[in-house]
Amino acid sequence: MTLNDDVCQMVYVHQDAVEQVRKGMPSKETIRDLSELFKVLGDGSRLRILFALSVHELCVCDLAALLDISPSAASHQLRILRASKIVEYRKEGKNVFYSLNDGHVSNLIREGAEHVCEGREVSYDGNIEPYYG
Amino acid sequence: MTLNDDVCQMVYVHQDAVEQVRKGMPSKETIRDLSELFKVLGDGSRLRILFALSVHELCVCDLAALLDISPSAASHQLRILRASKIVEYRKEGKNVFYSLNDGHVSNLIREGAEHVCEGREVSYDGNIEPYYG
């Protein structure tokens, strides 16, 4: 298939740029995994869970109470975060304590927060030592 | 409202942790904006548009051809990216050229790509000089 075969007639104007871009494009797998990662981060409840866990490990019902959502809702979100390998957990009696898997996602969130908070007071205290399980 | 008032009875065990976490939680506005940012990044078509624009500015129909989507679909996604201030555009005759607004999002994507590509070959050549409009 050639580019712009039946869409744009002016392709020869931008063909060099398009070819340069084509070479730099990530694989389908990278796009798929990356969009899934951002999709997981693109939910307020999950983001708050991750901010919380970046400070201290917490059990499901503490998270539910902290975020003012039902334990069931928290569990559903934690399941998604587990499937994405973003959080890990340990069992202790009746409780299940969740924590961040590593610092990658924490960095992403902090960098994103800096972006959206530009020119605005940031209530998130980035000085707290990140917690990993 | 007190924490865990009718959900968990064992809250006193973890109350210190919960209180510590509460103080570090971002504001509602930060959570809302950040989740929206990640939501915008959580789509394969938009991610590919951003990867492409990080290499070179492109017009709508070049993007459509490159990504094998309709110009209409590309325009819809670009509208979302414009609304999020992630891309900007300049008009030149019948064409509208889009480019990245700044390096923040490019950094986010690169960092995310490194995360998902761990232990896998990365086809995206990060050495290409990023393009900003």
Add this chain to the structure above:
DNA sequence: ATAATATATGAACATATATTCACATATTAA
């Protein structure tokens, strides 16, 4: 054993989202 508590799960519902299609707008050329 039964009861109580913490967490997990499946179904159902409501909402959100991406794409397609048809059409509107804008710019240029003839």
Add this chain to the structure above:
DNA sequence: TTAATATGTGAATATATGTTCATATATTAT
């Protein structure tokens, strides 16, 4: 002007997603 091209937009559809509810499982206490 009209015709052609590039882009934008609104409606409609199909799919995806988050939450709630009911229920199941697991662990501890009695």
